[in-house]
Amino acid sequence: MRLPERPVISGFHPDPSVCRVGSIYYLVCSSFEYAPGVPLFRSEDLRTWQKIGHVLDRPSQLALDRAGPSGGIFAPTLRYHDGRLWMITTNFSDRDGMLLVTADDPSGPWSDPVWIDTPSGVDPDLAWDEDGTCLVTWSGVDDVGRTVIRQVPVDPVAGKVLGEPRQLWSGTGGKYPEAPHLYQIGDHWYLVVAEGGTDRGHAVTVARGPSPAGPFEPCPHNPVLTARGLDTPVQNTGHADLVRRSDGSWAMVFLGVRARGGTPHWHVLGRETFACEIVWDDDGWPRAGEPVEPPYGGRPEEHEELTAGDLPLSWVAAGGFPADVLGPDEGGVRRLTARGGSGRTFVGRRQEHFTMTARASLDLAASHGVGGLELRVDHRHAVTVEAGDGTVRAVATIGEARAVLGALSVSELAVGEPPSGEPAAGEPPSVPRVTLELRTVEPSGPSPAHIPGPDEIVAGVVGPEGFRELGRLDGRYLSTEVAGGFTGRMVGLTCARGELAVTSFTYRGTDGPEGAPAG
Ligand code: 6LW
Numbered sequence: 001m002r003l004p005e006r007p008v009i010s011g012f013h014p015d016p017s018v019c020r021v022g023s024i025y026y027l028v029c030s031s032f033e034y035a036p037g038v039p040l041f042r043s044e045d046l047r048t049w050q051k052i053g054h055v056l057d058r059p060s061q062l063a064l065d066r067a068g069p070s071g072g073i074f075a076p077t078l079r080y081h082d083g084r085l086w087m088i089t090t091n092f093s094d095r096d097g098m099l100l101v102t103a104d105d106p107s108g109p110w111s112d113p114v115w116i117d118t119p120s121g122v123d124p125d126l127a128w129d130e131d132g133t134c135l136v137t138w139s140g141v142d143d144v145g146r147t148v149i150r151q152v153p154v155d156p157v158a159g160k161v162l163g164e165p166r167q168l169w170s171g172t173g174g175k176y177p178e179a180p181h182l183y184q185i186g187d188h189w190y191l192v193v194a195e196g197g198t199d200r201g202h203a204v205t206v207a208r209g210p211s212p213a214g215p216f217e218p219c220p221h222n223p224v225l226t227a228r229g230l231d232t233p234v235q236n237t238g239h240a241d242l243v244r245r246s247d248g249s250w251a252m253v254f255l256g257v258r259a260r261g262g263t264p265h266w267h268v269l270g271r272e273t274f275a276c277e278i279v280w281d282d283d284g285w286p287r288a289g290e291p292v293e294p295p296y297g298g299r300p301e302e303h304e305e306l307t308a309g310d311l312p313l314s315w316v317a318a319g320g321f322p323a324d325v326l327g328p329d330e331g332g333v334r335r336l337t338a339r340g341g342s343g344r345t346f347v348g349r350r351q352e353h354f355t356m357t358a359r360a361s362l363d364l365a366a367s368h369g370v371g372g373l374e375l376r377v378d379h380r381h382a383v384t385v386e387a388g389d390g391t392v393r394a395v396a397t398i399g400e401a402r403a404v405l406g407a408l409s410v411s412e413l414a415v416g417e418p419p420s421g422e423p424a425a426g427e428p429p430s431v432p433r434v435t436l437e438l439r440t441v442e443p444s445g446p447s448p449a450h451i452p453g454p455d456e457i458v459a460g461v462v463g464p465e466g467f468r469e470l471g472r473l474d475g476r477y478l479s480t481e482v483a484g485g486f487t488g489r490m491v492g493l494t495c496a497r498g499e500l501a502v503t504s505f506t507y508r509g510t511d512g513p514e515g516a517p518a519g
Contacts (some may be wrong), residue, residue: 022246023044025042028040074471097117140165205405267488345495360504394460
């Protein structure tokens with residue numbers, strides 16, 4: 001087994017589930033507290049994927065008002081059955097049970113949810129037995145509180161549970177057996193699960209049986225995939241889903257992380273989607289084969305900006321939909337509002353490249369309140385360049401600690417830093433506009449912490465003389481190893497109080513030739 005080095009979908013895109021419709025593959029991922037939810041991708045070769053939308057793209061499908069960091073939508077399963085696409089998942093922050101939606105066409109519309117009142121758990125799978133009975137298989141708990149893989153027959157149209165839940169398997173002894181997927185292949189039903197927890201112990205294990213209800217016999221060479229204890233660029237590999245190509249060969253998508261820096265190594269882009277071939281041995285057991293990955297040479301640089309029309313597909317908001325907090329473009333300005341009370345709003349996109357530069361420009365004359373540009377894992381782990389109360393500040397938030405890394409008064413900006421060329425020569429700017437910038441860069445030298453971090457976050461403002469740094473932070477503090485949870489870094493706009501007039505946002509991301517940081 002040679003683990004891939006480069007993800008097929010980079011950035012926070014975990015828990016991939018894949019299916020094939022004719023010659024086209026579709027893939028979905030978890031989305032947690034962000035809406036729209038469940039990003040949907042399309043591919044013709046499993047190697048390069050294009051985001052084509054979101055399965056849960058309207059409030060009647062997705063309620064996230066009670067979703068804090070890593071709440072909301074956990075691992076989905078996507079299947080093509082009976083001429084339709086089916087997606088099942090859970091919304092922890094809405095109600096118990098499984099949320100099932102369908103579509104005749106992957107680009108939508110997807111139906112409103114059918115809720116199935118299964119016992120509680122996560123990671124539901126959908127399969128149909130030989131009689132056409134729909135089976136939901138998920139990771140739940142048994143009578144004594146142990147995590148086990150459970151299953152129940154359901155009516156997926158009426159949303160009814162049709163029998164008593166049964167217990168299928170609990171893996172090979174690793175903690176948290178989860179992410180079950182069932183496949184009928186030849187004479188067997190294969191059950192693929194993840195175990196070991198979604199961090200360094202993560203693994204994919206397999207069992208098979210004569211029916212979808214088992215009994216299940218474990219594969220003699222489990223785990224079929226793990227990076228546990230290996231010195232490989234990808235770590236935490238697990239949570240896999242298999243897909244059969246039209247030529248009869250098989251491949252597998254799974255999640256992994258690219259952790260960097262010294263021990264214990266920090267990953268900052270979240271759990272990403274990787275892929276590999278599946279090879280079947282003479283006894284009919286699967287093994288992880290060669291990596292399926294983008295070619296060496298790196299992805300092209302990505303450059304994204306907000307334009308006058310709809311938001312880019314990459315844009316999401318935390319705890320609700322972008323339209324709840326960010327207005328449409330009106331003459332080159334979008335209004336970003338804070339929520340009532342102390343609610344700080346966030347709308348933006350995933351950091352999908354190790355090296356990135358994001359910029360946001362604000363019209364300060366048309367803004368009131370506090371907010372600006374933010375790189376974050378969540379609202380408690382963030383670097384923000386914010387304007388408000390007469391200053392522009394770079395602020396680091398790490399849990400309860402909040403430190404101002406550097407500040408400038410707006411009057412300094414207004415005199416020295418006109419908006420992008422609008423005032424006539426010699427005329428002082430009448431409208432103070434400010435361009436805020438955040439960058440992630442390679443660590444710049446020996447770490448004051450002795451153990452090098454994964455990257456550095458540089459915060460500042462951009463004026464006529466170029467970039468003016470306000471402060472920087474070791475990127476480890478915006479990593480999953482510090483923040484915890486299931487998501488990854490996002491970059492975008494935040495408003496803590498009042499309303500901001502946002503005149504532009506740009507994101508530029510680059511990777512080095514091997515998917516490593518650009519040199
Ligand atoms: C998900 C579980 C997992 O429910 O992480 O890596 C959890 N696997 O299967 C959250 O994504």
